[in-house]
Amino acid sequence: MSTGTAAEAAAREAAAKEGGRDFLRDIVEADVKAGRVKEVVTRFPPEPNGYLHIGHAKSICLNFGIAEEFGGRCHLRFDDTNPTKEEQEFIDAIEADVRWLGFDWGKHLYHASDYFGPLYEWAVHLIKAGKAYVDDTPLEEMRQMRGTLTEPGRPSKFRNRSVEENLDLFRRMRAGEFPNGARVLRAKIDLAAGNMNLRDPVLYRILHAAHPRTGDKWCIYPTYDFAHGQSDAIEHVTHSICTLEFEDHRPLYDWLIENLPVPSRPRQYEFARLNLAYTVLSKRVLTKLVAEGHVSGWDDPRMPTLAGLRRRGVPPAAIREFARRIGVARANSLVEMAIFEHPVRELLNKIALRRMAVLRPLKVVIENYPEGRTEQLEAVNNPEDPSAGTRRVRFGRELFVERDDFMENPPKKFFRLSPGKEVRLRYAYFIKCREAVKNAAGEVVELRCTYDPATRGGNAPDGRKVQATLHWVAAADAVPAEVRLYETLFKTPDPAAADDIFAELNPNSLEVLTDCRIEPALVGGNSREAVQFERQGYFCLDPDSAPGKPVYNRTIGLRDTWAKEKAKGG
């Protein structure tokens, strides 16, 4: 092995660690090296008919990422060719989401609708070249005549209209002389093609509908196939990256580029779209979830939308890291949630301020602690980041601890509180449980404990150890709060594969806890910054919060090896 190849391999490995390496970057790099491309231009082309989701994030990171890595640019271009489905609300939301994710298109904001003029002229160009014709065949009939996967299509009786007649009809289509569906403009390619997209695809259809941007200027609109590649060419996009289901469209993409006087020669490449376990990334289904009220909206924290993830408290950097880790390939896959969750925890662990919050309160009375006395104890804000400093928390005779942290008859491996057992209250004292007070129903409603004054701060002078450290909050100044816990939206890994996807919805995807008590240090701001409720997980303030009535979303729980242990024990 020569040193040259070794160095190359090392360089490639280094690159792989950085931005990730994949077949698309290899193609772009080869094009640049060979001089086929002077400036790399990509584009992210959403249709404004819904909100962006994490699958789009993969594409955004890919397109903007490649442009950045190769010193090129990435356009944000709305694929707004179907005014019956597209809305301004979605346009605005998409722009906001792309920015939130951390990408900047600079001045390169475009719309396919910006090109309706040239697109129309190019349609005329095809007609004049005898490569497109106006077809009056009704929709259903045209469908029949297209043939099947194994049988060729049959020609429409309008297929050989004269150029003059086609020109006239197409002009009148544009002039609004015909109702929706009356006629279409079709490319004249090959009705016997094995590739259905080449069986005289529709280029223009009549749609008497107001467009969010062009208003009533047009009543005929280009189809995706006619608009996309030409838009790429107009913008001098060099690498038009899309998902696998468009692979069959590439011959048509190329045919149009080759038969039109477009200003540049873009190339289309395809990669496998993201599938995430226990959720769904189909805009059709997401739209229905919203429309039918299965979720509170596009930004419901259970939704895989960027708006939902944002409200849930997922940092954009974690999404970018996720996209980097899953890579880009051409094989369909179903990515486990754990792969998404890891970078979320990893990032939040570094930045989230620690606070104490009791989600399911159980009252504790320290019997040997003087009535009416309180004291301030110092607590660390983030052990991962000394610069985050410390804060004071109030301790008193009456406290709340987590219900789950007490068991009357604990199994061997349960380290927490039980009668006679001593534990540490974080940053405070060792306490020992003397008695569990029950109500008439036999439920534990209060713990009577004693504390060891010598353990102030959390260490015993005699060196004795405890097995557990519990979070807690002083009854006197704890603030009531609502906390929302989330599970996956669906109860099965691949809901899209089910006959009835809505039957797969997880009935426990949302749990609302209304009697939580949080540390006062959490109140006073309306910061959306992530916090860690110690021993529980990462949370963020929800917009539903009102003054004095905080509402927190659990972004994600901490890793919980005790829960795992419990599950093992059955």
Place this chain on the structure above:
RNA sequence: UGGGGCGUCGCCAAGUGGUAAGGCACCGGAUUUUGGUUCCGGCAUUCGUAGGUUCGAAUCCUACCGCCCCAACCA
């Protein structure tokens, strides 16, 4: 029975003829005032299957098997 793709560890994914990267998950073990974090170690004699070519194959050839996409005037 047509066309286009894809099959490497439980999940992603490198690898492009020279003897299977990495991440997640999982399993140990150390540290720990979060059963968190961090750390250390383990985890594919094998690349859908079967043949073939070759000194040598996940990488080349052949056949087979499996999965995905395409018959919207959606994108």
